[in-house]
Amino acid sequence: MGSLGSAYCLPLLFLTLQLLLLLNPSRGQDSCFEEEGGVEVFSKGVFSNFEYNLQESLHFASNSSPSTTDWTLPPEALTISTVSLCEGQPCKPCIRINISVNVTGLPKLKGFMVQGLELNENTFHSFRILKKKNAKTGDLWEVRYDCWTVTPGQYLSVTLTTVPNNDLSISKMYYICDRDAKPDFQYDHIAEEKKIEISVPKGPDVYVRLCYQANICEDLETSGKKLITSSQNASLSYENLLPCLCIEAFYTYPDSKRKKECPFQKHPEPYIEELLQVSVQEIQHHSDTMTVRYASPCPLVPTVTSCRKQDGKCIPEKKAIVKEHGREYYLESADRDHHLCFKFSLLNHSLIKCPDRRDRLWHMDVKIQLTQLLLTISSTVPASFSAAVCHQNQQTGACDPQSLIYNISTQHQVRSQVLQLWLPRPGIGDCIKVWRSDVRFSHQHLICSFDFSHKHLGLLALATSLVVFTLVFIIYTSCRRIWKIFTAPLWRRTILLVYSPDSAEYKTLICGFADFLHSILGCEVILDLWDMNTVSQIGMLPWFYQKRELVSERNGKVMIAWTRRSMSMYKQWKNRQVNSIGWKDSTNLFGAAMSCLEKDFEVQQEHKNLQHYTMVYFEGLCEKKDIPKCFRKISRYRLLQDLYRLVSHLQDTTYMSPPCLIKAVAKYLMKKLISSEKRRGLQHHIELCKNKLGEDVR
The missing domain is CATH 3.40.50.11530 (Rossmann fold)
Known part of the structure; x- marks a missing residue:
């Protein structure tokens, strides 16, 4: 066969190695890895547990003479790994060959031949190592060959054969990783099923995952990474479609560079409403401070203001200043009331978050007397309250005080107190306005006169009429029954x-x-x-x-x-x-x-x-x-x-x-x-x- 550089010889070598792989299908790992310790500094050469003679850069040779034994080489006889050769700058990837063969039953064995072909570059490598005569050896022959300089990002076909029993062989396919390469992928969004289908082209195995891009791309709680082998698909599910939802792919070997695509960041408006619902948490109260936490997986920051619910709308509270600390927003000197809310605004979308209606610190009860009104307030915290008789404006909804403002306070540091306050009896069309006066923001509760009638004579007359009518009806019904009993057949059964x-x-x-x-x-x-x-x-x-x-x-x-x-x-x-x-x-x-x-x-x-x-x-x-x-x-x-x-x-x-x-x-x-x-x-x-x-x- 001609020299290694002959142009007509390389295709023949490629076809020959492919035939060897078909005859002996043992394969190496599909992704490369680097030995422990990162970049390894080593001397180029051969290390073995016996004295040897080495021949490198051989011509391609094939000997099809029959073997005299049925013994075959196991897969662990040949291992391949990638190291970095840094004799000069920059460092280059280099293939290390490890041979480990138990020679029991092979008395005529003299050594090994290793041949390798870079498939994309069509570059041939080979060496042969033979044991010296009279060299002392054990049953296990071990050889480490450093090393072949190769081009990353392609497959290397390596064949190990015995000398002279060269029909005892093993072949493996090894991928030479490219540390700077990023995996390519395609995706298809299936919105109705809340999942993304991802596919990768033919090549080494790839991990894919979904993540939310903030400072780093954080994993989803409901979805982990998935392995995709060559020309296969993976389906990744999500629970919330947020604008910072991204797809990330990387090779299986350590320190692989990652490729990331965020398809929803260019047009985030349709997903802002769901982002606000996921990010805004429940409102908490600490003393007289109302706090809400905005825990968003996306880096988008909303504008937060305070508003007050009234007639189905949330009217901005102009004097309220919402402060921010980290991811928490808080409003100071505020009563715990479901009318006072936070409003989150982001990209023409808004979300109003209000406290729980049942989460109140004080309650009140009103009883009407002949000349006065008794207001009973039950408070679970030390607080001050004010009340007044007012007349409600039907157009603006405001209630202007018609009397003095009456104040009452609980004892400091005493919880669960009951307070009683006497107010003048309201007139027709008047209301009672009650609010907490020791904080800046408190809802004014209105109890209008139509909620309790002060026309006692009218009620008494109505009740008397009902009683008289009921008695007359009972007497009339009883008389009819008695009359029927004595005048008509009673047991018409x-x-x-x-x-x-x-x-x-x-x-x-x-x-x-x-x-x-x-x-x-x-x-x-x-x-x-x-x-x-x-x-x-x-x-x-x-x-x-x-x-x-x-x-x-x-x-x-x-x-x-x-x-x-x-x-x-x-x-x-x-x-x-x-x-x-x-x-x-x-x-x-x-x-x-x-x-x-x-x-x-x-x-x-x-x-x-x-x-x-x-x-x-x-x-x-x-x-x-x-x-x-x-x-x-x-x-x-x-x-x-x-x-x-x-x-x-x-x-x-x-x-x-x-x-x-x-x-x-x-x-x-x-x-x-x-x-x-x-x-x-x-x-x-x-x-x-x-x-x-x-x-x-x-």
Whole structure:
């Protein structure tokens, strides 16, 4: 092969080294680094742990003779680093080659050959180091070669091969860093997602980050730096878009120069409002000084003034001078009041910051007397207060004093005091003005006369009229109720009567009891014996469901007449023995009723509301022990002994009358019932049923 300087030979060398990298893909680090200690002063030469012969600036050589062993060089056999050669000025970057090979299993090994090619400059470097004959060595051969002077900002391809086993090789690609180079990048702002997409061209790895540019570029709290490898993108998020938001990029090696772009600094106006909201902190009070801190990540400085809120506007406080200390703005001799605010102005934008409305040091209360007004002031700090009667100007809003100014002060160094001040009674259209007088800036609180009426006679007349009207209304309503009780049927309730058909005599008793409820108590009674045509047409079960819905709509009652025979039939129904000998109801009346009502009981018990159900049983035909447990939560009445209670119960659920009226009318009706033919007929039917029950038992 020709000399190193031959022009036609360099492309061939480049292609050959690229083929070597493909055959042996071991690569070095993608970014350069500098040895500890900064610029290192060293003597150029070779250092090894064995005696050697060195040959430099060799021609490119390739030997493809086969190897006699399967052993391969590990990646750590070849390491590359950058040092600075300062033999002259200025210093130049120089490549240091370190070789470390365990030669166990390589008895014929004589040395190493190293070849390097700067890809951009197309410059070839090489050296060969051979062990001298009879030189003593161990199992680990170590060589440090100082050094190749190279051009920064490009890649260097380095190949290490063994001699004579030159097919045992390793190749690495190494980037020669340029300390003066800055990484290039492109960005895309996605405003709706509050993030910035950043991309870098092909080359060494790059760190990118977002920062706020002040004296230095400070990191964002919500975003850190990200590593971008060659031809890849990174997405950086931000929380607040401020005019000093910048993008910064730098290489991964130490002391890399940084490239920074601040795309929002040229036109900061759209972002000033958000900058003020982020930078202005809460207002603090120290003694009589009102302080606010402006902690801005950007170097823009606003103009700060004081203003007073009035009618939705903030009117400038001309006499107030806002002082500045560092990043804090404060106003001295000011009361803690939400009307006094700070105004921050920057590039045609402004932000008004006021104290918290609840953050007050004193409160007042006013009570009107016959001839005077009592003003009570509660203060948590030592302070002085002034008050006066004034007349408000409707055009300007000012309140000019109409009386002397009354002053009062708390004791010094005493907190949480209550002060009382007597003022003359204000006239019509006058107001009371109260303010703190020991500070320069205090809000004047106005309490106008329309807030409390001084026309006591008018109030008394109005109250008397209301009381008289209320009494007349109550008396009129009560009289109407009493009149309705004595003149109209009181218990016009819809009652669904459910029974067990024990016998023909018992059916006659049920019909008599239904007639008693209808004719004496005025109830609308639903009974299957009175509606047999409909029952025969639609069936017993649909008839019961239809009538149950009607009772529910009319807010009526389901009245169950119970007997000893009902208990036995209920047990048979629970066991579904509807075809047993004891079941004498050919139309399945009792079973239809129980099937319909059982679901209602489950729902009602769940809501603890059983007032729509009532159970009655006749004396001698049933006892309380004969009633199932599931029915014992509803009202039970023993007839005719509890007839008075039953009447009272029906009356109470009908008109919601006062208890005294219920008892009075119930007693009146009971006297009527005692002498009625209906009651005597009902008692006669009960006796017949008792006799029938005795015969069945015998």
